[in-house]
Amino acid sequence: MTEFPGLSIAAVERDTGLSKDTLRVWERRYGFPKPLRDIFGERLYSAAEVDKLRCIKRLLDQGFRPSKLIDSSTEELTKLLESPRDAVAGIRELPSELASILDLVKLHRSDALRGLLTQTLMKHGLQQFVAAIAAPLNQRIGEAWMRGEIGVTEEHLYTELLQNTLRSAINAYPIHGLRPKVLLTTLPGEEHSLGLLMAEAMLVPEGARCVSLGIQTPLSDILLAARSGEVDVVALSFSAAYPVRHAVEGLTSLRGLLPEATALWAGGEGVRGRQRSLPNTRVIEGIDDTLAALREWRTARLDN
Amino acid sequence: MTEFPGLSIAAVERDTGLSKDTLRVWERRYGFPKPLRDIFGERLYSAAEVDKLRCIKRLLDQGFRPSKLIDSSTEELTKLLESPRDAVAGIRELPSELASILDLVKLHRSDALRGLLTQTLMKHGLQQFVAAIAAPLNQRIGEAWMRGEIGVTEEHLYTELLQNTLRSAINAYPIHGLRPKVLLTTLPGEEHSLGLLMAEAMLVPEGARCVSLGIQTPLSDILLAARSGEVDVVALSFSAAYPVRHAVEGLTSLRGLLPEATALWAGGEGVRGRQRSLPNTRVIEGIDDTLAALREWRTARLDN
DNA sequence: GTCAACGTTTTGTCCTGGACAATATCGCCA
DNA sequence: TGGCGATATTGTCCAGGACAAAACGTTGAC
Numbered sequence: 001m002t003e004f005p006g007l008s009i010a011a012v013e014r015d016t017g018l019s020k021d022t023l024r025v026w027e028r029r030y031g032f033p034k035p036l037r038d039i040f041g042e043r044l045y046s047a048a049e050v051d052k053l054r055c056i057k058r059l060l061d062q063g064f065r066p067s068k069l070i071d072s073s074t075e076e077l078t079k080l081l082e083s084p085r086d087a088v089a090g091i092r093e094l095p096s097e098l099a100s101i102l103d104l105v106k107l108h109r110s111d112a113l114r115g116l117l118t119q120t121l122m123k124h125g126l127q128q129f130v131a132a133i134a135a136p137l138n139q140r141i142g143e144a145w146m147r148g149e150i151g152v153t154e155e156h157l158y159t160e161l162l163q164n165t166l167r168s169a170i171n172a173y174p175i176h177g178l179r180p181k182v183l184l185t186t187l188p189g190e191e192h193s194l195g196l197l198m199a200e201a202m203l204v205p206e207g208a209r210c211v212s213l214g215i216q217t218p219l220s221d222i223l224l225a226a227r228s229g230e231v232d233v234v235a236l237s238f239s240a241a242y243p244v245r246h247a248v249e250g251l252t253s254l255r256g257l258l259p260e261a262t263a264l265w266a267g268g269e270g271v272r273g274r275q276r277s278l279p280n281t282r283v284i285e286g287i288d289d290t291l292a293a294l295r296e297w298r299t300a301r302l303d304n
Numbered sequence: 305m306t307e308f309p310g311l312s313i314a315a316v317e318r319d320t321g322l323s324k325d326t327l328r329v330w331e332r333r334y335g336f337p338k339p340l341r342d343i344f345g346e347r348l349y350s351a352a353e354v355d356k357l358r359c360i361k362r363l364l365d366q367g368f369r370p371s372k373l374i375d376s377s378t379e380e381l382t383k384l385l386e387s388p389r390d391a392v393a394g395i396r397e398l399p400s401e402l403a404s405i406l407d408l409v410k411l412h413r414s415d416a417l418r419g420l421l422t423q424t425l426m427k428h429g430l431q432q433f434v435a436a437i438a439a440p441l442n443q444r445i446g447e448a449w450m451r452g453e454i455g456v457t458e459e460h461l462y463t464e465l466l467q468n469t470l471r472s473a474i475n476a477y478p479i480h481g482l483r484p485k486v487l488l489t490t491l492p493g494e495e496h497s498l499g500l501l502m503a504e505a506m507l508v509p510e511g512a513r514c515v516s517l518g519i520q521t522p523l524s525d526i527l528l529a530a531r532s533g534e535v536d537v538v539a540l541s542f543s544a545a546y547p548v549r550h551a552v553e554g555l556t557s558l559r560g561l562l563p564e565a566t567a568l569w570a571g572g573e574g575v576r577g578r579q580r581s582l583p584n585t586r587v588i589e590g591i592d593d594t595l596a597a598l599r600e601w602r603t604a605r606l607d608n
Numbered sequence: 609g610t611c612a613a614c615g616t617t618t619t620g621t622c623c624t625g626g627a628c629a630a631t632a633t634c635g636c637c638a
Numbered sequence: 639t640g641g642c643g644a645t646a647t648t649g650t651c652c653a654g655g656a657c658a659a660a661a662c663g664t665t666g667a668c
Binding site: 110 | 412418422456461465468469470471474475476518528529531532547
Binding site for chain 3: 323333369
């Protein structure tokens with residue numbers, strides 16, 4: 001490896017998501033980061049500094065304040081990232097925004113809805129937004145549709161706009177980590193993609209490397225992709241509408257064909273409470289449980 | 305509607321792709337843009353300024369220099385954008401990027417692919433990206449899939465990532481204009497959503513107000529939405545896989561049921577060359593034709 | 609006339625250091 | 639315990655200076 005000189009401030013902005021202004025003001029106030037300068041006084045950030053900045057950014061998104069983090073070492077920060085994840089499960093009463101969104105859906109106020117979704121996402125961060133807003137909302141919308149309170153149009157509109165919001169946020173994450181590499185998709189016949197998208201939204205901020213294939217990938221192609229791509233986890237989503245029998249059959253046969261080292265996760269209403277029928281498969285009970293599954297995978301990997 | 309005060313510099317950066325630094329230095333050097341200031345001296349850009357900036361950015365991407373453009377009116381810039389698109393921007397050497405993207409798809413390099421898509425989009429602007437990159441690429445991928453050169457996995461991966469990229473860009477447009485209000489969807493049975501997304505991506509930068517319902521909206525619900533929502537145009541997308549007979553039948557019956565004042569557009573491979581069978585429906589031949597259809601609607605509206 | 613080399617202009621990005629709005633945190637009192 | 643000002647923290651904005659990289663224009667040799 002040739003000694004690399006360092007990253008420019010623009011590169012660090014892209015890689016960490018911290019604005020140039022923020023990087024400069026931190027240096028002024030806290031003395032970190034303290035990048036070298038090139039011949040002409042421009043900042044050159046080291047790889048170590050960028051790593052630490054990435055950790056800090058992630059903790060920031062979880063509600064920590066910069067001053068509490070900036071003096072810690074990268075190791076301490078990493079530990080903090082892994083262990084005490086109550087922050088996400090914490091604050092749990094956001095019914096006001098939830099109701100507002102639901103109202104806008106019923107009124108077809110698509111512009112306002114788009115704005116409110118984005119705004120709510122910004123305010124709570126991606127994971128909180130998914131866990132506390134999007135997931136409950138999906139359920140409400142589904143119920144309302146069953147009761148005939150809302151029509152197909154409203155449900156479609158909501159799905160589209162939520163998809164835009166989530167995909168924007170996912171796409172904006174500068175670096176999708178390394179391990180585990182998670183392959184996300186659904187079996188043929190499953191029409192719903194929101195579950196997949198929500199799972200991806202939970203995983204990406206944790207530094208998991210997500211590869212989504214969207215819905216309806218044939219079993220043989222899932223296997224092919226999992227084998228050729230050095231995939232650590234195959235994650236499938238099943239909506240309430242998916243026949244349980246198909247889900248269990250598909251998962252069992254997939255489990256038999258996948259390499260033993262590859263984990264298999266199954267989530268969504270369609271498999272809720274089916275852990276007993278699915279040995280060697282991790283059934284994810286509710287969107288929060290995604291993070292638990294991830295933590296389990298990581299600790300298991302440390303022991304080996 | 306309440307009079308909106310203006311956009312902050314951060315909003316304009318997101319909206320136009322011009323950095324804050326660039327915006328400030330242009331103001332200093334050229335005297336444009338010259339935004340108002342709020343109580344506390346912060347810039348507030350008007351909608352007109354942002355429109356002009358968008359034009360300039362697009363021309364910049366085509367090889368013009370700022371100093372030659374900055375004194376022209378928005379009308380002159382628009383004319384420049386429309387007429388000599390192929391003459392000046394004869395720089396149609398996009399096959400290199402196209403080939404790179406195709407290679408990355410084949411190699412499953414999802415992270416690199418994501419980066420390249422975003423980067424290419426930034427470089428060419430949303431509309432150019434769709435017309436010159438995304439649309440041809442779709443065709444290539446489709447052909448390669450038919451010939452067995454690529455598998456389901458690759459095609460799914462490509463679709464997902466392109467969707468992320470386009471939805472991010474669409475979602476980033478802060479103000480979706482006012483007229484025409486366009487309702488985008490597909491008839492039941494259509495599985496492909498990329499055509500819809502590309503159409504939306506072409507329309508949104510033109511100031512059309514797009515409401516997408518995603519795929520597979522029943523005819524009755526399309527009618528309901530069109531009537532209740534004061535929709536000017538209903539736009540449907542048909543992939544090559546969609547049975548022509550169904551398309552023609554669906555469109556004909558929809559045309560009969562929609563108010564006369566509501567325009568009906570149909571696009572995609574599935575209806576290409578079918579204008580003769582579809583009176584009072586505007587068949588959109590190719591993605592570029594979307595803009596022509598929009599222009600027609602607007603001039604027709606002026607005459608009335 | 610073509611093309612390479614070199615000086616000039618244009619243009620985007622980076623710099624410093626100051627300021628302030630928005631938000632979080634703390635201390636107080638009911 | 640819970641509301642509510644005071645205070646501290648933090649991100650973003652501003653001005654104006656500077657310079658590297660790229661585009662442009664000119665010259666001269668072949």
